[in-house]
Amino acid sequence: MNDRYDAGYGDHEDQYELVGYDEYGRPVYRQAAQQQAPQQPYDPYAQQQQGYGYDPYATGSQQQVPQQYDPYGTGQQPVTPPAPSYDPYGTGAPQGGAPQAPYDPYGRAAASGQQPRVAEQTAYIPQQAGPGERTQEASPAERDYRTEQFEFVEEPDGDSEDVIDWLNFTENRTERREEAKRRARSRLVALVVVLAMVAVGGVGYLWYAGKLPGLSWSGSKKGGSATAAGAQNRDVIVVHLHNTKGGGTSTALLVDNTTTKQGTTVLLPNSLSLTDDDGTTTTLAKSVDGDGSSGTRDSLDTALGTDIEGTWRLDTPYLQNLVDLIGNIEIDTNADVPDPAAKKKGAEPLVHQGKDQTLSGKTAVAYATYRASGEAQNAQLERFGQVMAGVLRKMSSDPAAATTTVQTLAQILDPSLTDKDLGTFLAKLADLAKGGDYKTALLPVQSDGTMSAQASASVVKDVLGGAAKSPEQGSAVRVSVQNATGTKANTDKARVVLLNGGFTFLEGGTAGTASATSKVVYTDAKDKANAGEVAKTLGLPDSSVAKGKTTSNADVSVILGQDYKPSAS
Incomplete structure (x- = not known):
C-alpha cells in the first residue's frame, strides 16, 4: 500500500500530515493549511468510466474544485468536473447531479473537470494492491474493491505459547504423579519383603535359641540335638x-x-x-x-x-x-x-x-x-x-x-x-x-574329689562341651581310672603305672560296689589301639578292652576290678 502512495507522495510529504486511520486501517492525511500553491486533489475512489467524485463528508453540496493531485508529477492539471454523488456499491450508475469523474485507482489525472482547492482537505492514501490484484489495467468492474481481493494473514496469538507451556506442564505433572505412584508401589513391595524377612529371621532365631513353644534347638529326649554339645x-x-x-x-x-x-x-x-x-x-x-x-x-x-x-x-x-x-x-x-x-x-x-x-x-x-x-x-x-x-x-x-x-x-x-x-x-x-x-x-564332685557320672553328663558335657577331645599328635592319652577293687590304695598304684607309661592320669573316683572284672573302654575307633596299650600297661587281658561310653574328659576309661593285680602292672 505504501509503495504506490510513496511514488507520488515522496515529493510532497511536506504538504500533508497524518491525522489518523480509517476503518480499513489505511492512513488518513490532510493538506497543510499554510500551503497556497494549487494542486490537484487526490481522489482515491474516482472512477475512470463511472465519472463521479468522492465527497468525504457526503454533504452533497458543491465545493470549490481544487487542482487534482498528480502522484506522478507530470505537471498536467486537467479540469475536474464538480464532485458527483457517492456510489457506495460501485455500480457506476449516475445518481443525479453533474457528470462524475472517472475512478483512477493509481491517482492519474481525470479526463476532464477541475475541483477547487479546499483548505484542510482530507486525502485517503490508496492501499497497496494485494496478491490477487492484476498488474495490468483492468476493467472498471474488476477494479472495484471486493472481499476476495484481500488476503488475511493470521498473526500468531501471544497466548499460544502460554497454552503450549500449560499443556507441557500438565503432561509433566501427570508423568511425575505416575512416577511417584510407581515409586510408592516399589517401596511398599520392598517394605513387605523386609518385614517378611524380619519375621522369618525372628522365628528362626527363636527356634535356634529354643524359645519357641514345643520346639527346641538343643533337642530333648524325644527329638534329639540339632548341634552336638561338643561341636558348639x-x-x-x-x-x-x-x-x-x-x-x-x-x-x-x-x-x-x-x-x-x-x-x-x-x-x-x-x-x-x-x-x-x-x-x-x-x-x-x-x-x-x-x-x-x-x-x-x-x-x-x-x-x-x-x-x-x-x-x-x-x-x-x-x-x-x-x-x-x-x-x-x-x-x-x-x-x-x-x-x-x-x-x-x-x-x-x-x-x-x-x-x-x-x-x-x-x-x-x-x-x-x-x-x-x-x-x-x-x-x-x-x-x-x-x-x-x-x-x-x-x-x-x-x-x-x-x-x-x-x-x-x-x-x-x-x-x-x-x-x-x-x-x-x-x-x-x-x-x-x-x-x-x-x-x-x-560342678558336682564326690567326697573324694572325683566327678560323678552326673557331673560328666550335666555340666562337663552340656555346659562345657567337654567331650573327650582328640589328642594332638605326640600328646599323652588321657586315661580316667575308677577304683572298683575295694582297695583304695590300688588307685595310686595304677596312677604311677600309667604315668610311667606316658599316659595322662585322670582320677575317676571310687565305685560304690566292687566289680569282679576290670574293663578298659574306648568310644572312638581311633582310640582302640590306645585302649589296648592301657590294658597291657595295667596288666589286664585283651578281653577287657571293649567299645563303650567313656567319661567326657577322657580318651580311655578304666574300671579296676578285683582281677586287677598291681604286681602284674
Missing part, C-alpha cells in the same frame, strides 16, 4: 577369688556359648581332684595356691576337657572396687551375714537375708566370702556365684565402657588376659545376663 563354640575364662583377709580361694568358670547365645557361671569346688604336670594328684585349692594360674588352668583343661583362654585373679579389694564402680548390685541373699566389726551378739547383720537386696562393694565381698559354721564349702561358693551374676547384670554391655571399668581397677592381670580382652568378654556376658540368658551351675 565356647569362650571360657577362669576366675579365682582370693580372700585377702580370711584366706582361702573360690574358683569359677565364666562360659560364653557363642553358638547357643547362653552364658554360664560354672562353680568349681575346691575339693575337685586334679593331676599336676608331674602326674601327682592334688585338689583345686592346692593347685591354685601352689601351681599358680598357669598350672591350674592346664590341669582344669585336662580334667574337664575344656580350652580355658585366660585366668582372672580377683582379690577381694578389687571385687569391692568393681561393685562400687558399677553402682552396687541387687541379688537375692540366702543368709544373714554378721558384721565382723560388731562386738555384741545379736547386733544388726551387715547383710540381711531376702530378695532384691542392694549390696555395696563392702557388703558384696562380705556375702561372697561368707561361710557359716558347719556349712560346706559349696554354700559359700554359691554365694560367690550370686555376686558374680549380679556384677554382670550391672556391667556395661558396651565393650569400650566395660574395658574402661576394668582399666580403672588397675589390676595386674595374667599376661594371657589383657584389659581389652577381659572387658570385651565381660561385656558379652553382661548382655546375656541382662537378657535373661545366663545361669549358674555347680
Whole structure:
C-alpha cells in the first residue's frame, strides 16, 4: 500500500500530515493549511468510466474544485468536473447531479473537470494492491474493491505459547504423579519383603535359641540335638577369688556359648581332684595356691576337657572396687551375714537375708566370702556365684565402657588376659545376663574329689562341651581310672603305672560296689589301639578292652576290678 502512495507522495510529504486511520486501517492525511500553491486533489475512489467524485463528508453540496493531485508529477492539471454523488456499491450508475469523474485507482489525472482547492482537505492514501490484484489495467468492474481481493494473514496469538507451556506442564505433572505412584508401589513391595524377612529371621532365631513353644534347638529326649554339645563354640575364662583377709580361694568358670547365645557361671569346688604336670594328684585349692594360674588352668583343661583362654585373679579389694564402680548390685541373699566389726551378739547383720537386696562393694565381698559354721564349702561358693551374676547384670554391655571399668581397677592381670580382652568378654556376658540368658551351675564332685557320672553328663558335657577331645599328635592319652577293687590304695598304684607309661592320669573316683572284672573302654575307633596299650600297661587281658561310653574328659576309661593285680602292672 505504501509503495504506490510513496511514488507520488515522496515529493510532497511536506504538504500533508497524518491525522489518523480509517476503518480499513489505511492512513488518513490532510493538506497543510499554510500551503497556497494549487494542486490537484487526490481522489482515491474516482472512477475512470463511472465519472463521479468522492465527497468525504457526503454533504452533497458543491465545493470549490481544487487542482487534482498528480502522484506522478507530470505537471498536467486537467479540469475536474464538480464532485458527483457517492456510489457506495460501485455500480457506476449516475445518481443525479453533474457528470462524475472517472475512478483512477493509481491517482492519474481525470479526463476532464477541475475541483477547487479546499483548505484542510482530507486525502485517503490508496492501499497497496494485494496478491490477487492484476498488474495490468483492468476493467472498471474488476477494479472495484471486493472481499476476495484481500488476503488475511493470521498473526500468531501471544497466548499460544502460554497454552503450549500449560499443556507441557500438565503432561509433566501427570508423568511425575505416575512416577511417584510407581515409586510408592516399589517401596511398599520392598517394605513387605523386609518385614517378611524380619519375621522369618525372628522365628528362626527363636527356634535356634529354643524359645519357641514345643520346639527346641538343643533337642530333648524325644527329638534329639540339632548341634552336638561338643561341636558348639565356647569362650571360657577362669576366675579365682582370693580372700585377702580370711584366706582361702573360690574358683569359677565364666562360659560364653557363642553358638547357643547362653552364658554360664560354672562353680568349681575346691575339693575337685586334679593331676599336676608331674602326674601327682592334688585338689583345686592346692593347685591354685601352689601351681599358680598357669598350672591350674592346664590341669582344669585336662580334667574337664575344656580350652580355658585366660585366668582372672580377683582379690577381694578389687571385687569391692568393681561393685562400687558399677553402682552396687541387687541379688537375692540366702543368709544373714554378721558384721565382723560388731562386738555384741545379736547386733544388726551387715547383710540381711531376702530378695532384691542392694549390696555395696563392702557388703558384696562380705556375702561372697561368707561361710557359716558347719556349712560346706559349696554354700559359700554359691554365694560367690550370686555376686558374680549380679556384677554382670550391672556391667556395661558396651565393650569400650566395660574395658574402661576394668582399666580403672588397675589390676595386674595374667599376661594371657589383657584389659581389652577381659572387658570385651565381660561385656558379652553382661548382655546375656541382662537378657535373661545366663545361669549358674555347680560342678558336682564326690567326697573324694572325683566327678560323678552326673557331673560328666550335666555340666562337663552340656555346659562345657567337654567331650573327650582328640589328642594332638605326640600328646599323652588321657586315661580316667575308677577304683572298683575295694582297695583304695590300688588307685595310686595304677596312677604311677600309667604315668610311667606316658599316659595322662585322670582320677575317676571310687565305685560304690566292687566289680569282679576290670574293663578298659574306648568310644572312638581311633582310640582302640590306645585302649589296648592301657590294658597291657595295667596288666589286664585283651578281653577287657571293649567299645563303650567313656567319661567326657577322657580318651580311655578304666574300671579296676578285683582281677586287677598291681604286681602284674
